[in-house]
Amino acid sequence: MIVGDGILLAYKGNSKYVEIPKGVETIAPACFLNHEEIEGVAIPDTVTIIGEEAFMGCTSLQNVNGADNVKKIQDRAFKNTNL
DSSP: OEEETTEEEEOOOOOSEEEOOTTOOEEOTTTTTTOTTOOEEEEOTTOOEEOTTTTTTOTTOOEEEEOTTOOEEOTTTTTTSOO
């Protein structure tokens, strides 16, 4: 994961389960775009914004845990997922 200034900018992994680090406040647009292997993600309470197309195309995504303080989910953030 590439994180800068509280923004999760990119994900270069291939895990089925992703745990976003505490301290991340924003998941950048298209951060996880087309990562078809992701089945679940844990979003810490520090995240308040999920960017446009952040998880779009994550066709195996079935479970999102946490995200209790998310205030804004931008367009198509979860398009083409199982959610």
